[in-house]
Amino acid sequence: MALSQVAFKVEQALGRGGEAVSEQGISNPSNNVSRFADPSGERMKAVTWQGKNTVKVEETFKPAIVEPADIIVRTTGTTICGSDLHLIHGVVMEMHKGDILGHEFCGVVESVGPSITKLKPGDRVVCSFQIACGQCRYCAVKLSSQCERTNDSTIMNSLYGGRTSGIIGYSHLMGGYAGGQAEYVRVPFGDVNLLKIPDNVPDEKALYLSDVLCTSWNCVVDTGVAKGDVVAIWGAGPIGQMCAEMSFINGASRVILIDGGDASWRLEWVKERIPKLETVNYSDLPKGESITSQLKKMTGGQGVDVALECAAGEYAKGWAHYFELLLGLETDTSEIINEMITSCRAYGRCGVTGAYVGFTNHFNIGSLMERGIRLIGNGQAPVHKYWEKLLGMIETGELDPLRMVSHRVVIDDMDQVYMKYNSREKGMQKVYVQTKFSAPPCQGSPQLTRY
Numbered sequence: 001m002a003l004s005q006v007a008f009k010v011e012q013a014l015g016r017g018g019e020a021v022s023e024q025g026i027s028n029p030s031n032n033v034s035r036f037a038d039p040s041g042e043r044m045k046a047v048t049w050q051g052k053n054t055v056k057v058e059e060t061f062k063p064a065i066v067e068p069a070d071i072i073v074r075t076t077g078t079t080i081c082g083s084d085l086h087l088i089h090g091v092v093m094e095m096h097k098g099d100i101l102g103h104e105f106c107g108v109v110e111s112v113g114p115s116i117t118k119l120k121p122g123d124r125v126v127c128s129f130q131i132a133c134g135q136c137r138y139c140a141v142k143l144s145s146q147c148e149r150t151n152d153s154t155i156m157n158s159l160y161g162g163r164t165s166g167i168i169g170y171s172h173l174m175g176g177y178a179g180g181q182a183e184y185v186r187v188p189f190g191d192v193n194l195l196k197i198p199d200n201v202p203d204e205k206a207l208y209l210s211d212v213l214c215t216s217w218n219c220v221v222d223t224g225v226a227k228g229d230v231v232a233i234w235g236a237g238p239i240g241q242m243c244a245e246m247s248f249i250n251g252a253s254r255v256i257l258i259d260g261g262d263a264s265w266r267l268e269w270v271k272e273r274i275p276k277l278e279t280v281n282y283s284d285l286p287k288g289e290s291i292t293s294q295l296k297k298m299t300g301g302q303g304v305d306v307a308l309e310c311a312a313g314e315y316a317k318g319w320a321h322y323f324e325l326l327l328g329l330e331t332d333t334s335e336i337i338n339e340m341i342t343s344c345r346a347y348g349r350c351g352v353t354g355a356y357v358g359f360t361n362h363f364n365i366g367s368l369m370e371r372g373i374r375l376i377g378n379g380q381a382p383v384h385k386y387w388e389k390l391l392g393m394i395e396t397g398e399l400d401p402l403r404m405v406s407h408r409v410v411i412d413d414m415d416q417v418y419m420k421y422n423s424r425e426k427g428m429q430k431v432y433v434q435t436k437f438s439a440p441p442c443q444g445s446p447q448l449t450r451y
Contacts, residue, residue: 037061038072045435046182047414049099052090055418057411060100063178063186068115071190073125077203078105078180078411078433080421081211082237082312083355087171088422091314091331092357094155094172102169103129104210105180106203108437109194118191124203125194127187128383129211131166131177134192138165145380150188151175159358164380180210181414183435195387198395202442204432205394208401209387212430215353216242216310217390218381220250223351225306227251232295232304232343234258234336235311235354236266236279238404238430243308243353244274249398252306256280256298258291263424273403282317295343306349307340313356324361331358337375338364347372353381407431408446416451 042062050056065072081104086092106126109119119125132144139147147165153173156163168187169179178186187193197206216239225231231247233240236259244255255274259267260282267279280294296303313332316322321333340350341364350373368375393399406429409417420428432445441448 036064036066038064044183045411046100047102047411049087049095049101050097053088055088055101055415057414062184065111065113066186067188068113069189069191070113071116071119071187071194072110073107073127073185073187073194074110074437075105075107075180075183075185075435076438077207078102079207079431080418082239085422086312086314086355086357088418089314092171092173096172100169100178100182102179102181103167104207104212105185106197106207106210110184112190116191119194119196124197126197126206126209127168127180127185128193128387129168130380130383131168131175131188132192132384133189142385143382144384145382167380181411181433183411183437195391201391201394203439204405204442204445205401207432209390211383212238212242213390213401214383214386215239215381216246217386219243219308219310219351219353219378220246222378223306223308223349223376225250225252228253229305230254230299231306231308232256232258233308233310234340235309236263236270237310239353240310241270241404243310244270244277254278256295256304258282265426266429269429291339292342303343303345303348305345307344309336309340309350309352309354311336312354313360320362330361332356332360334360334363341367341373341375344373349374349376351376351378353378402444404430405432405446408441408448409433410448410450411435413451
């Protein structure tokens, strides 16, 4: 990527050594502490990746403005996303020890670069998880997730045949930008990647415009959920929950949510908040029954109109995929995708929003082709395309992000919170992480839990 946002430690700088200059001529700071740390020497707390299954809350230097379009944000709220777990599990390549995690955060503008015109110190803002330049051909049509100027990863280019935009706090494959699980964050192209929060929207609701709300909305509208559709959703986490709610908003007649195993508690948790939801616990299916046969029974033999994947490709259910993943023979299992394809009616639509990072085996391409199934990679949701609309829905009350928030925690406890989130601790759906800069809890926010 063209820009790397960094946080700096006294003992060890975060990211790669040296200083690079991208092909666009934008400096890519990495560990030159004396030059890129804030001149004040102020320190901050940040959540850092220390290796597979290990995170640590560390003290680092507050970042400085590096480019004219940079903005420094004082973080007032952040969170953990299910896709952060892929970093913890070591599924996503190009993680470096000490990288700052987190791609969802909101806060207050601390300082701005000389070319910033839309925002000023003191403004409340939420940050897009993708870093977009605002000028390339994709940004021009608000497809910000495919920005051409903010990711120069040659590995991604070789692996995928192209690059996504930079993603904040999400590996050097996505640009090496230091993340938002920190007390301060440097945001490149700040006028483009920060949205001003109105006074009537608290941080606890605005925060999720960073990713989960836009990702869920993109999953639903990009796959084409329409009036009267019967929709099945794989994964009852926050994305699955919001996709269920948004499918009903878009006119779905029925929504069936699927999960099981150690996450089966989520089904009832979500159903309490969306009473007309139907659920399938794959752990409780009778012997000989499959997800596909169950969904066919529930739809009179026809199958669903739309299938949405809101889980991920790293969780194998069968032994074949388990060992293939273990041995590096594939990076993603095709089990859920195959269930989706066979569960759809002919010419049905399957949308893939859960993270898949490489290659899979045993893919049922025959069913896809013979039955005319549309398999849609929803991509990284273009946040800039949707966040103003979704903000308006929050303001009117049509959308309430707090319905998925189960816990309020402090950044100091994030090493423990990560492990509990990773284990799918019962009752932990979505967390709101406060810092020393956070406002008092808004009405409806969960009580603070300390670990």
